[in-house]
Amino acid sequence: SGKEKWPRGEEKVWKEGSRSVNNEVPSITKSIVNHVQTSLARQAYNLDDLGAYQAAALSVRDDLILNWNDTQMHYTRKAPKRAYYLSLEFLMGRTFDNALLNLGLKDQYREGVSKLGFNMEDLLEQERDAALGNGGLGRLAACYLDSSASQELPVWGYGLRYQYGIFQQLISPEGQQLEQPDPWLAGGENPWELPRLDVTYEVRFYGTAERLPDGRALWQGGQEVLAVAYDVMVPGCYTKNTNNLRLWESKPKRGFDLNSFNAGDYEHAVESSNSAAAITSVLYPNDHTYVRFGKELRLKQQYFWTAASLADIVRRFKNIGKPFSQFPDYVAIQLNDTHPTLAIPELMRILIDEEEIAWGKAWDIVTNTVFYTNHTVLPEALEKWPVPLMEHLLPRHMQIIYDILFLTTTFHQAVEKKFPGDRDRLARMSLIEEGFPKQVRMAHLACIGSRKVNGVAELHSELVRTTILKDFVEFEGLSKFSNVTNGITPRRWLDQCNPELSALISKTLKVDKSVWLKDLDRLKELLPCAEDAAFRKEWAAIKQRNKERLAHHVETTLGLTVNTNAMFDVQIKRLHEYKRQTLNILGVIHRYLTLKKMTAAERKKVNPRVVFFAGKAAPGYYIAKLTIRLIVNAARVINVDPETRDLLTVYFLPDYSVSLAEVLIPSSDISQHISTAGTEASGTSNMKFCLNGGLLVGTVDGANIEIAEAVGENNVFFFGHLTPAVEDLRYQHMYHPVPVEEKCPALANVLDKISGGLFGDGGVYEPLLNTIRQGDYYLITDDFDSYIGALEMVDQAYLDKEEWIKKSIRTTANMGKFSSDRAILEYAESYWNIEPVKVP
Ligand code: NBY
Structure with missing residues (x-):
């Protein structure tokens, strides 16, 4: 109620108790020691490098939380348009060093840690990589998060919290690659995430979809699984802005099946809970070969993640209190390859079945909200899902996909109108590939459901336009298809991995690294130094x-x-x-x-x-x-x-x-x-x-x-x-x-x-x-x-x-x-x- 006093109690006491970022060595060492004593329940005389890393990490985490909280609060209050980066992979690597550098606290921590008798480099080596990705696509997502925060853009990432990241590679005596699981969370608490056990959504699989006369459908029955949020803090470089990467974990809706439990059938009782937990248990280790058949779990991952993310996005939009016609003014959704393409039929489902918006209006909203990035033109990497599997797992979405194909005046009929009688073209462009079984072409769905489509370098974007999406360019016009050449974050890939070079650059440019690291064209000023023999010597020595x-x-x-x-x-x-x-x-x-x-x-x-x-x-x-x-x-x-x-x-x-x-x-x-x-x-x-x-x-x-x-x-x-x-x-x-x-x-x-x-x-x-x-x-x-x-x-x-x-x-x-x-x-x-x- 409006009458409630906030904060409760005495404001002065709240103010006095509130903590700010520790940026002096004494407050840093104090915070580390506190964490050793209480969070870790350990003491000075039995502390090893791992313990010291954990305590130091918890201390930095406290700072990140303050910034993260202020950032989320500020974004909520300002209610700007936000972008959401949907990626099934975020190859983050380690966080500790990156967080220290972005906060500008590395030197202070080095000194503090050393006063406590530890070596910073040794502590950094204690952290396990968060390897929730395969390669370039996943690492790109991580670089984009770093840049979004550093450029103070309101961007959130959405992904899955896999229990096991990309496998660990061993080489046998014969030279054979062997794979071992990567239980990256097994070391206990992960200091870089905030479990948000209160942020949960129910996600449905299977069941039946019954069309209603008003255009909606009732999707019922099947299996319901809970999505639980874990928030990973993403600090920007020399800014308070700390963005969020929300990773979903799957959980059974109930601990176990009560009927079976009561009947004493414990095996069956836990089966359903196991199958729910399995959804986010492991990252698929394939890059560039989409595995075609029998991969129901992979499709489940994709839907689980897009459904939870969209429910979250829609809820946040509704809190602003605007009509859905303004959805695209507040929300942009970027699809990192076709893996999250189900976001398109899922948003249609929410708008039509839950928000009771008419088909045409819903389609307008979707196609003004969603953007699609393609990362490959290799044919074996283009995702296709068997229609029978889709019908079984996601019956309502399959209906919507057929509706997109046959109902939207913007597609099937429009193609027919623009290229009358061109049956081959229609077959080539269809969302459904004929065959046994028929398959849904996810790249086509992503393309027609998006506002814009881009490739990741000039040549590649041109190949997208002239090969795999050629017919769509002829149909929808060139302007929808463009290029954004990839990039890498100079924070991790220069300042962090090559500190000596970074220092030389700052010295030579005569500016603090916080300037050139966020304005990388300044590197041009190094050009004349190529002629300077002393500079070359330093360069070579590094x-x-x-x-x-x-x-x-x-x-x-x-x-x-x-x-x-x-x-x-x-x-x-x-x-x-x-x-x-x-x-x-x-x-x-x-x-x-x-x-x-x-x-x-x-x-x-x-x-x-x-x-x-x-x-x-x-x-x-x-x-x-x-x-x-x-x-x-x-x-x-x-x-x-x-x-x-x-x-x-x-x-x-x-x-x-x-x-x-x-x-x-x-x-x-x-x-x-x-x-x-x-x-x-x-x-x-x-x-x-x-x-x-x-x-x-x-x-x-x-x-x-x-x-x-x-x-x-x-x-x-x-x-x-x-x-x-x-x-x-x-x-x-x-x-x-x-x-x-x-x-x-x-x-x-x-x-x-x-x-x-x-x-x-x-x-x-x-x-x-x-x-x-x-x-x-x-x-x-x-x-x-x-x-x-x-x-x-x-x-x-x-x-x-x-x-x-x-x-x-x-x-x-x-x-x-x-x-x-x-x-x-x-x-x-x-x-x-x-x-x-x-x-x-
Ligand atoms: O994306 C890579 C491209 O090969 C590389 O040229 C580009 O720089 C990079 C960033 O745009 N693609 C890539 O890494 N793809 C995958 O890792 C990947 C993962 C899974 C699947 C397909 C591709 N999959 O179908 O499951």
């Missing part, structure tokens, strides 16, 4: 120390000694045929064979090289796993050859993660981004390496092209066929195959050596080698010679050390465009129409 840091890491984790006087050559990404790690290892073997043929005098002139690989293969991806096996076994032979081991060594670092990337990326001299042209939508690690002064070896693909435009083509090493040639080459492979021996003798020699057993039983690798000998879909035989040529250019260029460092400096200086701040501001301005809301 690279060298980063190499030593990586070498130290390899030494302590794997017990291997790395030659830090060598050029560091890095390829780290998910294992996939299209990314062509195979091309890289075949090139390494070619290099090895060439070294073996040289005289000792010739070898003296060769610059030593260390090649690093890291990446996970999808557990069912046989060829990708064979590639790992080849890398590991080739490394075993090459690294111990006394004739060559000073000049060439190869490492496969197991269990690639965000944290490992943070050590690898700053140490590279070159990194490889060598996908078959037209297959890598953008790539984002290419940006991370270049931002840290590593040069790029790559194909003319994805964001490589824009990086070359930005840094200058003389600073990148391009090779290989271009996108327009790919189709023809594949056609030739099919209909006019030329044996590898004829087409590319150097490569044929490498394949023969592998088959002949140079790296152990050659027979093992035949299935992998045969993908190259026959069909060669990813064009290894076509690009091999020019790849080797590019690596020779690298060797040449590296001979002139000073010139090389200049290239490195110029590369970093020109990378401003690739800040995720630029990308998120493009989404905010051109798509979502939201504005910054600064928390005072």
Whole structure:
């Protein structure tokens, strides 16, 4: 009631009791000690690094909570238009260091922790990665959250709180990838999240949908599951704004089935609760291959998450008290790939069945609210769900999808009207693909249900427009389809992972890092320094120390000694045929064979090289796993050859993660981004390496092209066929195959050596080698010679050390465009129409 006094009690006492952010060393140590004593129930004399990390983390968490609370309060009061980023993956990595840096408290914490007898670096190593994602798509979502908060934009993320993140990768003695579960929450409390057991929604599956005469439908029966919110705090950089990532956990609606329980049938009684909990238990480890059949649990995940998120979004909108016609003025929903496409029929269901809005008006609301980002044009990655499964699990949504197809004057009839009699076109564009079974094409649904559609780099957006969504461009016009080139957060991918370089940049630019980290184009001011020999020396020394840091890491984790006087050559990404790690290892073997043929005098002139690989293969991806096996076994032979081991060594670092990337990326001299042209939508690690002064070896693909435009083509090493040639080459492979021996003798020699057993039983690798000998879909035989040529250019260029460092400096200086701040501001301005809301 309006008469209630707030706060209760004496305001003065409340004020005195309230805490503000601890930003002085004494208050920080006091807070850490308090947490040791009470939160952890431990004491100074039995505290190890893990305990100290936990206490320090809880202390920072207190600060984050204050900012987070103020931010949420402020957003609620201001009621601006908000954007919601729906992503089934958020690959956040560690939080502690990032939070300290964004709050500007790293130095104070370092000092405080040291006063308590601990080393900051050791504490940082205690934290487990939050690895709730597969690769680029999930990491992009994490970078976008960081940028949204840093740019003070009212953006929330919505995802799932998996009990198990991406599997942990082990390498067996044979070189085989083994998978182990990643129970990342098993260590007890996760300090970076706030359980919101009061924020829950019921989500229905199965049951029946009965159409009513008024256009609505009654969806009843089936299974009901609870979605419980966990809020992850996302601090902005040098701002109070602390945004929210809301992750849903599934829970049974009731502890167990009471009827069975009372009848003494305990097994059946807990079954339903197990099946509810299973929904958010594990992240699917596939990237780029959508697994077609029998994946009911995956569809359940998608619906569970979109339904809970939309219920939450609609409830928040209703609290503002505006009519639904204004929904798109307050809400923008971004679909991170097609995984959340069910948001479209789900929002239709809410508007029609629950809010009693007419079909046409509802469709207007939806198509002005939702935006869709495509991340791949590979056909095997385009999601399709079998109609029978959809009808069974989500009967009402299947009705709505058919209605979109047949009822909306904006689609089926409109296509018919615009292209009369063009049956083929209608079939191509349909939401339903004919076949046994019929399948729902999620990309088509996402496209027609969205306000705008974008790709993630110029070339990729063009491919979206001219291949997979061509018919839709002809039907709806070009303006709906555009591009937002990906970006990366310079906070994590420069300041945090490369503190020395960050400090050098601040010193040189003569501004605090809080300025240039949020205005990355300022890096341009480094350009003249390329001409300054003293600056180059500092620059090179930092690279060298980063190499030593990586070498130290390899030494302590794997017990291997790395030659830090060598050029560091890095390829780290998910294992996939299209990314062509195979091309890289075949090139390494070619290099090895060439070294073996040289005289000792010739070898003296060769610059030593260390090649690093890291990446996970999808557990069912046989060829990708064979590639790992080849890398590991080739490394075993090459690294111990006394004739060559000073000049060439190869490492496969197991269990690639965000944290490992943070050590690898700053140490590279070159990194490889060598996908078959037209297959890598953008790539984002290419940006991370270049931002840290590593040069790029790559194909003319994805964001490589824009990086070359930005840094200058003389600073990148391009090779290989271009996108327009790919189709023809594949056609030739099919209909006019030329044996590898004829087409590319150097490569044929490498394949023969592998088959002949140079790296152990050659027979093992035949299935992998045969993908190259026959069909060669990813064009290894076509690009091999020019790849080797590019690596020779690298060797040449590296001979002139000073010139090389200049290239490195110029590369970093020109990378401003690739800040995720630029990308998120493009989404905010051109798509979502939201504005910054600064928390005072
Ligand atoms: O998204 C990647 C693209 O390959 C890369 O070029 C781009 O830079 C990045 C960010 O836009 N795509 C990607 O990482 N995709 C997945 O991880 C993924 C995960 C799951 C599924 C499909 C793709 N799935 O169908 O389950």
